[in-house]
Amino acid sequence: MPNYDRAALIAHARGSIRRGSKSFAAASRLFDRETRERVWLLYAWCRACDDLADAQDHGHALGPPADAASRLATIRALTGLALAGEPTGDPAFDALGLLARETPITRAMADDVIAGFALDAADWRPRGEADMLRYCFHVAGAVGVMMAAVMDVAASDDDTLDRACDLGIAFQLANIVRDIREDAAAGRCYLPGDWLAAAHIAGGGASGEALAPLVARACALARGYEASARIGAARLGFRQRWAVLAAANIYGAIGREVERRGPRAWDQRVHTSRMAKLGFVARAFTQALRAPRPTPKASPSRRELAALARL
DSSP, rough: OOOOOOHHHHHHHHHHHHHOOHHHHHTTSSSSHHHHHHHHHHHHHHHHHHHHHHTTTTTTTTOSSTTTTHHHHHHHHHHHHHHEEEEOOOOHHHHHHHHHHHOOOOHHHHHHHHHHHHHHHOOOSSSHHHHHHHIIIIIHHHHHHHHHTTTTTTTOOOOHHHHHHHHHHHHHHHHHHTTHHHHHHTTTTOSSSSHHHHTTTSSSOHHHHHHHHEEEEEHHHHHHHHHHHHHTTTTTOOOHHHHHHHHHHHHHHHHHHHHHHGGGSSSSSSOOOOHHHHHHHHHHHHHHHHHHOOOOOOOOOOOHHHHHHHH
């Protein structure tokens, strides 16, 4: 078993989240110290996997698509070493090994995330809405499940894990609508093929007027998943609940702003200002003090989406 330098791994992970995601970095400050550090460690692994998969640096410009299978194999090998308690030589993957020692994170949880990178490596495209949501599950919903484990949600608490997954799906839907043009420039499109066909457009490079109705449809799905997730957040400790709701407010605002702008949504990249983030954090504090309105789980659920991968 490796003798981890926990302080060094946390310092590396903190630097990673600061470079890679201002929104998540801001929300993470609301956690208690132990949870915050573990969230940073998880982010570092996710960020390293994402960068390896796309040959990029902290989510910036996509690299060349060559050797995608080789990069995926590296992700799997380093993750396997980390979860087996072996040193990897990479602080981001050692961060996962440390987390596996401290929390109920499992290999199956990590494999669900890696399956999303495998879809991209195979140049996969969603044929229908369920396919798009399956992709959102793997690349973000499964991370939500790992986040719940970091916050000590028991592996047997299926309903709370489902709702943690729902928040990740909502986040990814916001990413999809915001990044349509960037993805199109990289030869990717995550809107369902049957939506595109019905609108008589070929992909994310279509006009804003053509894309706007499809974006509104995706945003409606995101709102349903976000509402479901807020029920699960209510079961967490106060500071955890506050942080999760702040993240939901910040990321939810991205999708809502893209939808509000309509055909002009991609004239300038949508982001939330520092002042806006502070407002969403303050609103989350008030929300964390109140019980959310009863909301059924979004459908298809985590387990239904995971089952699609086995078909």
